[in-house]
Amino acid sequence: RLAERGVRFIELxxxxxxxxxxxxxxxxxxxxxxxxxxxxxxGLLTDLKQ
Known part of the structure; x- marks a missing residue:
């Protein structure tokens, strides 16, 4: 959701x-x-590719 909303940096x-x-x-x-x-x-990387 963060990436979908344009957040540029996400730390896990x-x-x-x-x-x-x-x-x-x-x-x-x-x-x-x-x-x-x-x-x-x-899973995260796969989702981000879409």
Whole structure:
């Protein structure tokens, strides 16, 4: 809806179950976090193309 109304910048934040993506001590955690946002980001980009 924001993009449809001409909003130029939209920030989406996903904190993950651990609180954030700051996982310097456990980079494997990024794989789990990325899986959580992969489909929603795909859906958003697909919608924006239309």
């Amino acid at each position: 934040i996903h904190t993950g179950s651990s609180g954030n993506w700051d996982s310097h001590g456990d980079m494997m955690d990024h794989e789990r976090l990325a899986k959580q946002v992969d489909r929603p980001i795909y």
